[in-house]
Amino acid sequence: MTERIHPTQPIAGQKPGTSGLRKKTPVFMGPHYLENFVQSIFDVVGTAGKTFVLGGDGRYFNDRAAQVILRMAAANGAARVIVGQGAILSTPAASHLIRLNKTDGGIILSASHNPGGPHEDFGVKFNMPNGGPAPEAVTEAMYRRTTEITEYRIWEGQDIDLSRLGRQEIGAMAVDVVDPVADYAALMESLFDFPAIRAMFQGGFAMRMDSMCAVTGPYAVEILENRLGAAKGTVVNATPLPDFGGMHPDPNPTWAKALMDEMMGPEAPDFGAASDGDGDRNMVVGRGIYVSPSDSLAVLAANAHLAPGYAQGLAGVARSMPTSAAADRVAAALGIAHFETPTGWKFFGNLMDAGRATLCGEESFGTGSDHVREKDGLWAVLLWLNILAARRQSVATILAEHWARFGRNYYSRHDFEAIPVEKADSMMAALRGQLAALPGRTVEGMQIEAADDFAYTDPVDGSVSTGQGVRVIFAGGSRFVMRLSGTGTEGATLRLYLERYAPGPEGLTLDPQEALAPVIRAAESLARISGFTGRDRPDVVT
Template identity: 85%
Template sequence: MITTVATQPIAGQKPGTSGLRKKTPVFMGRHYLENFTQAIFDVVEAKGKTFVLGGDGRYFNDRAAQVILRMAAANGAARVIVGQGAILSTPAASHLIRLNKTDGGIIMSASHNPGGPEEDFGVKFNMPNGGPAPEHVTEAMYQRTTELTGYRMLEAQDVDLNTVGRSDLGGMIVDVVDPVSDYAALMETLFDFPALRALFAGGFRMRMDAMCAVTGPYAVEILENRLGAPKGTVTHATPLPDFGGMHPDPNPTWAHELMAEMMGEGAPDFGAASDGDGDRNMVVGRGIYVSPSDSLAVLAANAHLAPGYARGLAGVARSMPTSAAADRVADALGIAKFETPTGWKFFGNLLDAGKVTLCGEESFGTGSDHVREKDGLWAVLLWLNILAARKQSVAEILGDHWATYGRNYYSRHDFEAITTEKADAMMAALRDLLPGLPGREVEGMTITAADDFAYTDPVDASVSAKQGVRILFADGSRIVMRLSGTGTEGATLRVYLERYAPGPDGLDHDPQQALAPVIRAAHSLARLEEFTGRTTPDVVT
């Protein structure tokens, strides 16, 4: 029986760059998940359509899946493809949407945010191309949440999501599928699996930290089962509702166990970590950390070594806060380069139009045109393919890269849970300064330009304004500041710091030391301590 449950609008159901994220108790509150889900189905007109559904396994994932399925049936959807156990990594969900030519998908995740009864939960809609919904769609969903008076619900028993197979839910087909198999098959088409098997057979040692999150089953199947990496290569491989108490954000701060192993005696040849929903990655060599910006540049310079990219790259895109290292590779290869706002959805148009092949963000996300999301395990496999083909260490590959292109020293400093009013006041004051900054000297560096980044999409001509403050210096140094939309409380100030060394000298400094004058300039220009009371970042990457 289908019923219409009376409700009323709930304030604040406005999706950010990666869907709607709130504390789990908020999502579990009366009508909260249901209201937002109804808004999704109203905007995309669910009747007769097919969707993909899955999540990263965090707390409330299983119950939310049952609610969404019953609402999909009540709204007339024809079919939903669900990952077994309601589990799907974000890139795997994107692939299933594309592979099955569905009408989109709902992904239950708060990505790299902590999970648990008191932690974070999220829901986002991905479009038929497999990518995150663009702003005009998420805005329509938000507007719909402000006017809801009821939502449709099928009264039914829970669907068995633990068994692969087909069932009927109120006339809607529910197909429960293996969450890993189709994704693993896609990876086999992109990378030289025989060469990777030979690499591991030859004694190559690796550590992959899945951080008790969704990538574990994918990494075990591909690395250990298909490529022959020793059992135990993947650590924290079992997804847990609270991620084992870990913060599933693959950076040096939160993946500290991996960092300690890779920087210690007897370290493996290669290390990697992934995040809550499997779309981010961190790469580490023995004794050397690879920044996400450098990782994108190295992948762009060497992608042709993998079978899936032997044809060459159409172009490379990076988010504006990401270092310009990839631009230098694009220039050398004679291919297109693009600078977009933060948010993977901005890469979607470029990928769909065939203008770029690789994309990356400094926030530990890289990907290609194989899906329309960033893809952590894909990046790890491309690195492995490069290591197998070049027969060099991570440190040697980085050294060669810097010698060829110069080094863009880079770091991101995060100041978390700042009172929103204080963060907004600081950014407003900084924006007021911008017109008078060119020509000014700070910390011995001359400012050549200062603006609030605006992006005009080269495909659909849409404009995105106020995407982050940029301060550019004559020597190639750069400061970028923006407030992040991925947290669930307060504001996170992200300060991006970059300094270019053309080489051959000055390529082997510690990044924080090399960036010291840029860091001081950023704090001074933004009057960071004055506005926020902070002097030290919570996370440094």
């Protein structure tokens, strides 16, 4: 192999979003595109003598990108890279390896829940030594570096054999190829009551886990079927494929329709779950009942003490601002702190590092705890299984008892995808222009109590994040939130979050869309969504 310095020039648009840089795969495969961004990462974080973790969700171009990054790490003076066999690592498993090995961070190749394939999406993000996504100050520095880069460094030569476990070398840099599942599975076994869950399966409990032809397949088979004794075939779509088998690997009722149909059918198993492209999201379904992510976070918080890893109780619970306030009500009952942060898992990192939050969640099907610094889909499934084994009740019964105690936060998210950016920006600007005049108005029979553009001051380091989403809050706990998502690769995605609180005991069993109808109409009236976008209905409802 020979080390080379390649001249290059800035490429426009390499600004990371909430979860790294995401673009269409052909963009990343273009001349110098991947190399420019990776060199910018290395220039910002430094590489000399450092150790990094590398892996991804196996989507198209994952294997080739990993080889490029390994050679660039060596040329930039890294001492060691720990890489998952086949360049595969789920995002939570990568976070765990960063923390377990006390490395200097890691590069994760994924576009999460976005489709994969030659013409679909690809992504690269850097995680810090705590295992969590790089904070805004770091990603901004990376972006600035992409605007001024003039060269990148790379070793040129044969590929590393990433199918073979063990140590290899690129120049002076060690490359350790590791089993992507083993260390993560051991961590899960330390947190949950595996004997109780195993006994539940032996007693006839049945579940379906849809891994959506994505990265959690090998993890779910090893843990659920091999270690916990679930029936063979419990995990479906278990083989990760570069194009996710043509599936959209987003675990929600729209894209995991086959699982939803099974769970709502006459032969439904006791429990259903799905995970996404890189393994950090989850959907939970009981026999005949769907569990919203906001309700899931609240139920997990209320019952976490049933799992050995959380028997000592929780320090606090944190949720993203668009997530329903259901978890806040649990935290208040438990006498622990609760936090409301902007969207993006990186905002939970400081709270967990400071010991102020144990469980965290986002309405976008992400839940996790301080065992890693990423959301963790399979972890959430296992905590649910632990709770089911301990309480010996169905999902439906657990939800009904939860709502009877805490009330119900009816909740839904409506996604309007691939809107022309200028139309989306005009709509948001028009809504922001109304905010100061909205409090006191009555819309759809609901009085507006407050309206703002959410800003967050981090209670640990004092950093401030502004412009995080427009909130319109009604008296009695109802509200809607609007923001433009930073995870798409084409146009703008408008996310409309809708919430209505029912304290009980009446009105706890309505259809969510029926319960939320006045809030939906209020959002349309105030934001004029159809007028600005030309859309009379969302693309995805969750």
